[in-house]
Amino acid sequence: MKNAHLRWLQQQAAEWRGKGIISEQQHQAILALYPEPANNNWGQWLIYAFAAVILGLGIVLFFAYNWQDMHRYLKLLVVLTATCSVATATWFLQRKSTSPLADGLGLLWSMLFGAAIWLVSQIYHMDEHYPNFFMLWGLSALALAIILKHWMHSLLALLLLAVWAGAEMWEYNATLHPALAALLALYVFCWRSQPGWLLLLSAYTSLLMLLSGLYNASGVFPEMVVLATSSLLICLGYAKGTSASQYQLRLGLLYPAYTVVLLWLLAFGFDAKQLGWSTEETPAHWLGLLACAAVVSAFATLLMLPDQCKNSRLERSAHLVLLAISNALVLSLAYIPRWLSGQVLDMLFILILVAHCMLFIRQGNRQQRGLMVGCFALLLAIVVFVRFMDLFDNLLLRSLAFVLVGLGLFLVGWYYQRNKDVKA
Amino acid sequence: MNKAQIWLPVVLVAQLLILATIVSKHENIMANGEVVYLRTMPVDPRDIFRGDYVVLDYELVHRAKGLMQENNLRADNVYLNLRTNQRDVANLVSVDSTAPTLGLFVRGFASAFDHSYLPKLQLGIEKYFVEQGAGKELEAIRGEAQSWQTPLEMRVALGSDGTPVITGHRFSPIRTRTRFAEQEDALAQPDAPPQHLEFSIENSRLAPLTLFDDQAHCGFALVHAETLRPVALNRNCSKAVLKRIELFPGDRYQVEIDLSQLQWQAKGQSDPLSLAEVDRAWNGFRLVYQGQVDTPTADAEQILSARFFRRGGVD
Numbered sequence: 001m002k003n004a005h006l007r008w009l010q011q012q013a014a015e016w017r018g019k020g021i022i023s024e025q026q027h028q029a030i031l032a033l034y035p036e037p038a039n040n041n042w043g044q045w046l047i048y049a050f051a052a053v054i055l056g057l058g059i060v061l062f063f064a065y066n067w068q069d070m071h072r073y074l075k076l077l078v079v080l081t082a083t084c085s086v087a088t089a090t091w092f093l094q095r096k097s098t099s100p101l102a103d104g105l106g107l108l109w110s111m112l113f114g115a116a117i118w119l120v121s122q123i124y125h126m127d128e129h130y131p132n133f134f135m136l137w138g139l140s141a142l143a144l145a146i147i148l149k150h151w152m153h154s155l156l157a158l159l160l161l162a163v164w165a166g167a168e169m170w171e172y173n174a175t176l177h178p179a180l181a182a183l184l185a186l187y188v189f190c191w192r193s194q195p196g197w198l199l200l201l202s203a204y205t206s207l208l209m210l211l212s213g214l215y216n217a218s219g220v221f222p223e224m225v226v227l228a229t230s231s232l233l234i235c236l237g238y239a240k241g242t243s244a245s246q247y248q249l250r251l252g253l254l255y256p257a258y259t260v261v262l263l264w265l266l267a268f269g270f271d272a273k274q275l276g277w278s279t280e281e282t283p284a285h286w287l288g289l290l291a292c293a294a295v296v297s298a299f300a301t302l303l304m305l306p307d308q309c310k311n312s313r314l315e316r317s318a319h320l321v322l323l324a325i326s327n328a329l330v331l332s333l334a335y336i337p338r339w340l341s342g343q344v345l346d347m348l349f350i351l352i353l354v355a356h357c358m359l360f361i362r363q364g365n366r367q368q369r370g371l372m373v374g375c376f377a378l379l380l381a382i383v384v385f386v387r388f389m390d391l392f393d394n395l396l397l398r399s400l401a402f403v404l405v406g407l408g409l410f411l412v413g414w415y416y417q418r419n420k421d422v423k424a
Numbered sequence: 425m426n427k428a429q430i431w432l433p434v435v436l437v438a439q440l441l442i443l444a445t446i447v448s449k450h451e452n453i454m455a456n457g458e459v460v461y462l463r464t465m466p467v468d469p470r471d472i473f474r475g476d477y478v479v480l481d482y483e484l485v486h487r488a489k490g491l492m493q494e495n496n497l498r499a500d501n502v503y504l505n506l507r508t509n510q511r512d513v514a515n516l517v518s519v520d521s522t523a524p525t526l527g528l529f530v531r532g533f534a535s536a537f538d539h540s541y542l543p544k545l546q547l548g549i550e551k552y553f554v555e556q557g558a559g560k561e562l563e564a565i566r567g568e569a570q571s572w573q574t575p576l577e578m579r580v581a582l583g584s585d586g587t588p589v590i591t592g593h594r595f596s597p598i599r600t601r602t603r604f605a606e607q608e609d610a611l612a613q614p615d616a617p618p619q620h621l622e623f624s625i626e627n628s629r630l631a632p633l634t635l636f637d638d639q640a641h642c643g644f645a646l647v648h649a650e651t652l653r654p655v656a657l658n659r660n661c662s663k664a665v666l667k668r669i670e671l672f673p674g675d676r677y678q679v680e681i682d683l684s685q686l687q688w689q690a691k692g693q694s695d696p697l698s699l700a701e702v703d704r705a706w707n708g709f710r711l712v713y714q715g716q717v718d719t720p721t722a723d724a725e726q727i728l729s730a731r732f733f734r735r736g737g738v739d
Contacts, residue, residue: 125549
């Protein structure tokens with residue numbers, strides 16, 4: 001149970017006892033049913049995290065002054081002694097139990113190792129391929145994250161590995177690079193034992209870097225691969241989700257990005273329907289195939305999983321079918337005859353987009369999420385207008401489209417209200 | 425004992441081993457490597473993690489880029505063969521894609537190309553970290569555009585595999601000044617390019633400096649600023665007899681070139697602005713003192729002007 005809920009329950013229970021509704025024994029029995037989760041002191045963790053990062057940055061900046069009167073061996077000795085001391089303190093505190101202080105010290109250890117790397121490169125005037133410094137620092141942070149299993153370390157590792165991968169992709173135009181494997185390793189680790197928001201963050205970072213690599217390999221923005229990999233993440237999100245709220249949290253940002261941006265591109269931007277990879281054996285081609293294989297395996301995994309959330313089974317199945325159709329269309333683009341790849345494909349992707357919108361509206365109704373219903377109803381209306389305004393010259397037909405869309409929105413609103421009343 | 429208690433020391437040991445490997449490699453080169461000086465053209469920014477530094481633009485890297493382009497040499501790792509002059513300043517002899525077994529050489533990285541299809545060649549020692557504020561002092565001695573400038577010469581130790589490690593710096597004993605004789609606001613026509621380039625050399629060392637030149641200035645060559653490759657000009661210096669000029673400490677030698685003259689136009693083009701066309705493609709020019717035309721050697725003192733543009737302006 002969340003802290004906010006616990007606080008509410010404690011206040012209410014005290015009030016009930018004060019009013020004589022429950023006895024003291026009953027009051028205690030109720031509170032005992034919902035114990036406070038262990039180590040849920042976020043405030044303390046945040047303080048130690050900030051302290052570690054600020055202290056670590058202070059040490060980095062201290063050495064950045066580059067004291068000429070301080071011999072290089074002395075500089076090295078200072079930073080290495082500090083690193084070893086903090087590492088020892090972390091190890092010692094970890095022996096007793098996991099505490100915010102131990103995690104804070106672990107973070108300081110990571111920062112000090114970073115300071116040592118930059119100091120060494122400063123002392124020896126090293127300027128050869130600076131992403132390598134972030135690689136060493138990031139991999140070290142990743143190792144500590146896996147050992148200490150706290151989100152603070154994982155977040156630091158994600159930031160450092162993202163800088164490493166970003167530098168390789170955007171500055172040195174890398175395609176298939178070990179930085180992607182490191183990000184993938186972090187993603188898998190987040191999957192196993194990190195909070196949902198961090199899993200989502202690492203998924204987005206990995207996806208961004210993967211796409212940057214594909215762009216470097218193919219020279220065109222690979223919308224099709226975006227679609228395939230987004231589908232992959234969505235499928236994995238479903239597979240991972242143990243409850244409706246969990247997978248919605250994880251996919252909260254991913255799904256709108258997928259449906260609104262990508263399907264929109266596919267439906268309306270004919271020029272955007274370029275292949276992200278060719279049939280030649282380029283790195284992009286292999287990455288594309290890899291993404292396809294991953295999508296297939298995600299579907300297979302999903303089929304084998306027990307049904308974890310009965311209420312959303314239909315929506316999940318429908319989303320997956322739509323994803324499968326989208327992917328099948330996308331992956332077969334290279335083999336679709338040119339005469340068929342114009343408005344026919346546009347219409348197919350519009351239908352998929354509309355079907356997605358209707359599924360979201362249904363889901364929003366069922367879960368009584370007004371914002372979701374409203375946004376996707378609006379998107380549905382925009383799709384109709386954008387697609388059909390250019391087709392209808394006749395003002396009468398245009399007015400009819402407005403009337404139909406308006407009526408449709410009223411219908412959605414009425415359906416939402418009816419569901420709300422029934423539940424109430 | 426839980427898993428964390430076992431693995432945390434392993435991580436610490438791995439970190440220390442990584443740092444020790446980097447430090448020991450560089451310390452070994454500093455202690456045992458062959459020491460040369462590399463001439464540079466610096467500027468002065470700041471690194472957020474490592475403080476003030478001077479960006480080092482090595483003269484021999486420019487020459488190596490030109491050679492690589494001329495020989496169509498493409499390799500991630502390249503080796504610059506060097507020969508030192510009397511003052512231990514290294515001059516470029518050749519560039520190879522394989523490490524030489526003999527002689528002095530430095531390893532470079534050239535994994536990409538710039539917009540002019542020139543290799544982005546780097547030695548990995550393009551930053552010289554200094555105490556905060558010291559970069560400005562170095563910059564002040566180096567001098568500003570159109571004033572007297574003193575090149576920075578980096579003291580570099582070379583490892584057996586060509587890895588360079590900076591161990592210090594000094595200033596060249598030869599100062600130069602590059603400027604146009606005409607003030608831009610005093611030109612007859614506002615859009616007309618300046619014509620008269622002045623390149624002055626001053627000997628500020630204790631020993632005399634010997635230069636060779638003639639009235640046509642065949643001791644000097646016009647080169648592209650990026651590659652330091654000669655621009656093909658409408659002149660023939662192959663039979664020139666150069667006069668010996670002794671510059672004693674404190675003496676100056678000034679070269680004045682009229683860029684509107686045919687002999688300073690790009691070969692095959694009589695258009696007075698033909699250099700301007702080349703200029704647009706090559707990002708400016710430099711004037712380089714090359715000494716005796718018939719017998720240029722890597723041992724000679726090579727003196728380079730600041731970068732200038734045919735349409736006006738000196739860096």
